[in-house]
Amino acid sequence: MSLADAILLDSIVWPLCGALLVLGKRLTATHPASMYLIFHVLVFSSRSWGLVGGADRFMQMTDAEAVRALVMADVLLAVLTASWLLPAPARWDERPASVKPMNPSVFLAVSIVALPIGLYFLATNTYTAGSGLQDRAISTSYEIFAITWPGLVLLAAVYLYGFRWYLVGPLAAYLLFMGLQGEGRFRLILPSILVAQIYLDRKGRKLPDLRVLVLLGALVVAFPGLDALGESYRTGTLSTSSVVKTLTESFGDLSGGTTSDQQIFDQFAVSLTLSDELGHPQYGRHFVDLLALPIPRPLWPDKPATNEHLIAISTVHRPLAEVGTVFTLPGELYTDWRWPGVVILGFALGRFLLWIYHRAYTLGYGSVGHFVYLLLAAFFVQTFRDGLSTLPIFLLVENAPLMAMALISLHWKQPKPEGHGLAPGYAAWLRSRA
Structure with missing residues (x-):
């Protein structure tokens, strides 16, 4: 098959899958199918x-x-689409007798601990206008992840109390500041997706309205150019004209398929060849390496790297590990399990994502299950890009304060029916949403 024939086939497959999902009324703003179609x-x-x-x-x-x-x-x-089109069992939509809500008291307790720590690292490990292009010395990844904690606390507050001006203002300023850092673009993109999902769910909308479409469209266009904007900010040369120029070039490169981010398709293609040259599947061994992740490297200098699977297939002429190659989801499934992984595990993954989607909306807004699902849904694009091994890192490390709020709320004593112990008006609002 020639590349032109493969493109023709792809031009039939993804519109057909999209049409089937639309006709099957599967596509909503937070459904995993929506994000995967966009990613594809x-x-x-x-x-x-x-x-x-x-x-x-x-x-x-x-x-x-x-x-x-x-x-x-x-x-x-096609496999994922089939898994999402199959009807969900009725038991997936059975609401349990009691539902654990996100507890505002727990939110307050975790925030008192997380916010000061996050603000300290935000002040000491970020760049201001004109600070230059020098890199800061980071001894452990915990310093990097703690930078996001102030934003995570604000996101949880918006989820609990809504889009109050005194929450939205600081959150918008924080996200703008993160977008101008020139590194770690996920600190802007993923929280923005989560904000959009919270907004739509609080409004009871299944599909994005015009404001959300404009926000997400702007993020897609700006994403390839955020590094350049961050460099201008750090060198003190950021201006309206430079922003317009960077965004215009970013849009042209994105539509032409020439951005460095879109080269992950090439990395995926090359990794398939090198995986075959290795001679055997890796059987998900890189997931085991994640067990050593919580231990700071200064305490264990020789701990296994999280890219051992890349090191295994890298060669002198194609040193994937050195350049930080990503497999994408299909590449990871193939590298670990070959074609059975792509087809069988791909189908199982689709059903699992559909199950947690149904459970989240059966439990309803304000529940622990719904809150954790929105975290996952905001991270879907990163999962499809970097593989399933990023999920535990994202949930347990990058979003440690939010997961702490969810897990403690899950084991918190059930509040009384009248909402005793919850924030004023929150219990009544939960009942109205249910």
């Missing part, structure tokens, strides 16, 4: 068109490798 089109489909247009290729990726990767991506999309 922006990364796999648009990049393949960019290759035809002569875009530079990652590590001399060949047409044959690109064709194989695109076909594999289409197979996984």
Whole structure:
């Protein structure tokens, strides 16, 4: 099959899958299918068109490798679509007798601990306008993750109490500041997705309205250019004209499939070849390496790296580990389990995501289950990009304060029916949403 034929096949597969999901009334703003379709089109489909247009290729990726990767991506999309179109069992929508709500008292207790720590690292490990391009010395990743804690506390407050001006204002300022750091773009993108999901669920909307579409569209366009904007901010050269120029170039590169972020398709394609050259599947061994993740490296200098699976397939001519290659979800499934992983585990993953989606909305807004699901839904795009191994890192490390709020609320004594112990008006609002 030629690359042109593979692109033609892809141009049939993803619109067909999208149409079936729409007709099956599966697509909502927080349904896993919505995010995966967007991811597939922006990364796999648009990049393949960019290759035809002569875009530079990652590590001399060949047409044959690109064709194989695109076909594999289409197979996984078809498998996931089938898993989402199958009816959900009735028991998935059975509401339990008691539902654990997110407890505002727990939120306050965790915030008292997390907020001062987060503000300290936010002040000592971020860049201000004109601070220059020098890198800060980071001894442990905990310093990096703690930077996000002030934003996470504000996100939890918005979830509990709504879009009050005294919450939205600081949150917007925080996200803007994170977007101008020039690194860690997930600190802007993922919280913004979560904000949009909270807004839609509080409004009772299944599909985005115009304001949410504008917000998400702006994030998609700005994402490739955030590094350049951050560099301008740190060098003190940020201006209206530089912002307009960067965003215009970002939009052109994105639509042409030539951004460095879209090259993860090439990385996915190359990793398939190197995985075959390794001679055997890796059987998910890199998940075991995550057990050592909580231990700071200064305490265990030789602890296993989280990219051992990359090191295993890297070669002198294609040093994937050195450049921080990502597999994407289909690449990870194939590298670990070959085609049975793409088809069988892909289908099982789709059903699992559908199950947690149904359970979250059966429990209702304000419940622990719904809150944790929105965290996952905001992170879906990163999971599809970097693989399933990122999930425990995201939940337990990057979102430690929010998961602490959820887990403590889950084991907190059930409040009385009249809402004793909850914030004023919160219990009545929960009942109205239910």
